[in-house]
Amino acid sequence: MSPTASASGPAAPGTRLTIRRPDDWHVHLRDGAMLRAVVGHTARQFARAIVMPNLRPPITTAAAAAAYRQRILAALGESDAAGAPAGPASAPFGADFTPLMTAYLTESLDPAELERGQAEGILTAAKLYPAGATTNSDAGVRDLAHIGPVLETMERIGLPLLIHGEVTDPAVDIFDREAVFIERQLIPLLERHPGLKVVFEHITTADAAAFVAEAGPNLAATITPHHLHINRNSLFAGGLRPDFYCLPVAKRERHRLALRAAATSGNPKFFLGTDTAPHAREAKESACGCAGIYNAPYAIESYAAVFEQEGALERLEAFASTFGPRFYGLPPNTGSLTLERQDTEAETAEAVPVALELANGTSTPTRLVPFHAGEVLPWRLV
Ligand code: OTD
Ligand code: ZN
Ligand code: ZN
Numbered sequence: 001m002s003p004t005a006s007a008s009g010p011a012a013p014g015t016r017l018t019i020r021r022p023d024d025w026h027v028h029l030r031d032g033a034m035l036r037a038v039v040g041h042t043a044r045q046f047a048r049a050i051v052m053p054n055l056r057p058p059i060t061t062a063a064a065a066a067a068y069r070q071r072i073l074a075a076l077g078e079s080d081a082a083g084a085p086a087g088p089a090s091a092p093f094g095a096d097f098t099p100l101m102t103a104y105l106t107e108s109l110d111p112a113e114l115e116r117g118q119a120e121g122i123l124t125a126a127k128l129y130p131a132g133a134t135t136n137s138d139a140g141v142r143d144l145a146h147i148g149p150v151l152e153t154m155e156r157i158g159l160p161l162l163i164h165g166e167v168t169d170p171a172v173d174i175f176d177r178e179a180v181f182i183e184r185q186l187i188p189l190l191e192r193h194p195g196l197k198v199v200f201e202h203i204t205t206a207d208a209a210a211f212v213a214e215a216g217p218n219l220a221a222t223i224t225p226h227h228l229h230i231n232r233n234s235l236f237a238g239g240l241r242p243d244f245y246c247l248p249v250a251k252r253e254r255h256r257l258a259l260r261a262a263a264t265s266g267n268p269k270f271f272l273g274t275d276t277a278p279h280a281r282e283a284k285e286s287a288c289g290c291a292g293i294y295n296a297p298y299a300i301e302s303y304a305a306v307f308e309q310e311g312a313l314e315r316l317e318a319f320a321s322t323f324g325p326r327f328y329g330l331p332p333n334t335g336s337l338t339l340e341r342q343d344t345e346a347e348t349a350e351a352v353p354v355a356l357e358l359a360n361g362t363s364t365p366t367r368l369v370p371f372h373a374g375e376v377l378p379w380r381l382v
Helices: 031-044 062-083 109-120 144-157 174-192 204-213 225-229 232-236 253-263 296-309 314-328
Strands: 016-021 023-028 048-051 098-104 122-128 161-163 198-200 220-224 270-272 335-342 354-360 365-368 379-381
Touching: 016 314, 023 270, 023 296, 031 062, 031 220, 031 365, 048 062, 062 098, 062 109, 062 220, 109 122, 109 144, 144 174, 174 198, 174 204, 198 204, 204 220, 204 253, 220 253, 225 253, 225 296, 253 296, 270 314, 296 314, 296 335, 296 379
Parallel strands: 023 048, 048 098, 098 122, 122 161, 161 198, 198 220, 220 270
Antiparallel strands: 016 335, 335 379, 354 365
8 A cells, every 4th residue: 555645635636556456256247248348347456256146047056157257258358359348448457357156046956066166166155145136036045944955065165155135025115125134034044054154245234234243253244335325315316316226225324324434444344345237228227227336347446435535545455355355265366456546626537437338249339337427536547
């Protein structure tokens, strides 16, 4: 970290901040043309990423995860070969990007499949989607009691369980579904499997932040950039804002503030996971718009803005680059990444594009609206 970066108040324009190269512990890279369009954005910042398995059909076997990993690496090669893809995707680091694969838990999954996938070096974790909780989760788990043997195996072999923590009971208000999940599902699960490593993904509430902070060392949480920036008012600011719609949905301001406190606290149980979830602009801006925020293009810049605003820039590196690998039992990266403070008031300040048209190997580019569209972020990747 640059000694000139100030922990109190904004840094002077031109100040540089160098951190160990970060990892993203929660991404949706999709497949096919969308994969080719987006993968460079993640690879240019992050050395590794935990890749979510919610494709159609979902990734439920080690073989499917291995094949998907090959498609990701091939897509990265193609986006490099095609020169700089439109937007900020030119991938200075792309060549050494490692996708970390996950399996999608279903009620019919054979525990031996996970054991084999881990032994073969294909699977880094498995993902629990309560059926119906989010995009492509209908094949997920209806009742945790139905996957007891799977969870026992994961506990025994040390394969982390990544959880989308929301109840799906339609009688529970959507803004309460995470807090209710803790009481109804998570507490009993942790009691049944005290040795299981669990990541409570994309937490959105003060309840979740407090629960994770107080729980034992086997429970950690990822926090997205968008849940640190927006609250539920943002969804309706001046009209309906589909680009701020994601699951779990943003909550009240007090929850956003609690997440900021957790992320910048220096507590190793909280680490970076963007939950970047691209949907084509047409699919977001529709009568039934898809959930998901595309934050990969400016992810580290987005987090840096929060850490600066909280006077905690000196803790960005640990959150982004140290705590995640420590929880997963992986070595931290050796490379580095440098950000530069820009003068946000200057005419020359670079704004986030209002829309991206990304090359994807077909004749029609993929149109996406990046998180922070049109905003000037204080820190830019060098
Ligand atoms: N949330 N969208 C998606 C996934 C996430 O719950 C999530 O992890 C998606 O589109 O895959 C979203 O809003
Ligand atoms: Zn989720
Ligand atoms: Zn996700």
